[in-house]
C-alpha cells in the first residue's frame with residue numbers, strides 16, 4: 637500500500653506551529669496536543685465502513701448509518717503516544733486501548749520492548765497505532781511488529797511529525813500500514829531528533845526537562 641497522508645487542515649497546521657515554538661508552556665503543549673489529536677482522529681477515521689441500522693426517531697422509523705464492525709483499537713507507543721490518546725478517546729469513547737512500551741537505546745537508537753498489553757481479539761479490529769514522532773522509525777516498526785505477532789492485520793499509523801528517514805524505514809518494514817501525519821519535516825539530526833521538529837515530545841507534554 638505504501639501511503640503517507642499529510643493532514644493539512646488549517647486548524648491542525650496552526651496548532652502544530654504553536655506546539656513547535658520552544659516557549660510554549662507544558663500546559664499549553666498538552667492542551668494543544670489533546671485538541672490536535674481530536675482533529676487527526678477525525679481525519680484518520682473519515683473512510684471507516686458504515687452499515688445501516690433501523691432506528692426510531694420521535695417522528696419516524698428510518699434506516700440510519702452507523703459504524704460497521706468491531707470497536708477500534710488505539711495503540712499507544714509509550715510514553716508520548718499517551719498524549720494523543722485523550723483527544724482521540726474524546727471522539728471515539730468506545731475504542732479499546734493497547735499500550736506498547738519500547739524505549740530507544742540512546743547509543744544504538746534501537747527499540748527495546750518492556751511492556752505490551754492489547755485486547756485479545758485485536759485481529760478483528762482496525763488498530764490505529766499512535767506516536768507523536770516518527771523519527772528513526774525504530775520504536776514504531778518494533779511496536780507494529782509486536783501487534784502483528786498478536787494477530788493485528790488492519791493497521792494505520794498516526795503521528796504528528798515524521799522525518800523522511802523514518803517514513804522510509806517504516807514503509808520498508810510495514811508497507812501494508814499507511815502513515816498519517818501532520819507534517820513531514822526536513823531530516824533527523826545526529827542524535828535522532830526531528831529537525832525542525834518540536835523537541836522531545838514526551839518531555840514537552842510532561843514537563844520532564
Ligand code: URA
Pocket residue numbers: 716769771828829830831833834835836837838
Ligand atoms: N522523539 C521525540 O520526542 N522527538 C524527536 O525529535 C525524535 C524522537
